[in-house]
Amino acid sequence: MKRLIATAALALAVLTGPVQAQDAPDTSQITEMTMGPEDAPVTLIEYASFTCPHCASFHAGPFKQLKADYIEDGQLHFIYRDVYFDRFGLWASMVARCGGEEKFFGIADMIYDQQRDWTQGEPAEIAGNLRRIGKVAGLEPDTLEACLNDQDKAQALVAWYQQNAEADNVTSTPTLIINGEKHSNMAYDDLKAIIDDKLAE
Template identity: 80%
Template sequence: MKQLIATGALALAMLAGPVQAQDADTSQVTEMTMGPADAKVTIIEYASFTCPHCASFHNGPLKELKADYIETDKVHFIYRDVYFDRFGLWASMVARCGGEEKFFGISDMLYEQQREWTNGQPAEIAENLRRIGKVAGIEPDALDACLNDEAKAKALVAWYQENAEAHEVNSTPTLIINEQKYSNMAYDELKGIIDEKLAE
């Protein structure tokens, strides 16, 4: 499980300076979701595109969760970004560049290819991310515009900070199931928790 670093240092590492609430318009950040909003169970996943444990969750348990609960309208799933480093932020900006309709498809590619695209110097990583975006059907000019959108970057970091503080998230993946916090777990355990909440 990957541990978070201090948010002030995180912002400094990714941007020119720390993000101040008044400098970032978090209202422009779209919540990425799957499943009906009125489902009995809501799961919020806090994850980072550079976190190996998050990749394991997305490449395994999340696929089962989608088939068993999300696509059967039993669970409303919300994905929320956590940024350990600038590369996770860049990946998020590429995933979001495709809009809501492409976000989870690009996310799957980012997690499936995590070892490949995170390997190299910053310029190589940026190019790797552009390549994933292109495969997803995003035009090169649009990708460059997304990656260079400083206002969006600041908004995403501020949004992440607000959410992580509200739910006291200090590692990833963290799951919030009907407002109760859980650490990463095997799918059988997650299934048991969901079934229990559906039966309440």
């Protein structure tokens, strides 16, 4: 399980290049990626990284079950929040977000499903792998390049992640916040029991 070790300033420098001290990225335009009705009785926030193997496993298993059991029938409001351990996770997020809310979760599924493949190689190869995923998902090459080269968006995303992670005291991924209570990764049966208890309250 990966640990969060970077401060906001260090994260910005590592992921997006040097940032002037007076710069204050505008996070107000960052879109929260969600599924299910906002007024559902249970809200689950997942903090995850596209380069985290445990997160890939969560999306291959428990997340699909969550959708079938709770999200699709309106019992659960799901919120996905990025955590950036490295620039590759940030690049993946920028590709996933490039298609907007409508395409985000579909592209995210592809990125997680192919995690072992696209994360291999030098940075240029990894960027190329992500571009291929974006193109397969239907993103136009020009649109994809614009998304990947949007430095203002990159800095805003990193600042937004750091704000969220500090507010919820996130120290590893995946971290689940269920109706305000923080939980670490767990088997689906245990997750289901917590959700059922919340629904019964």
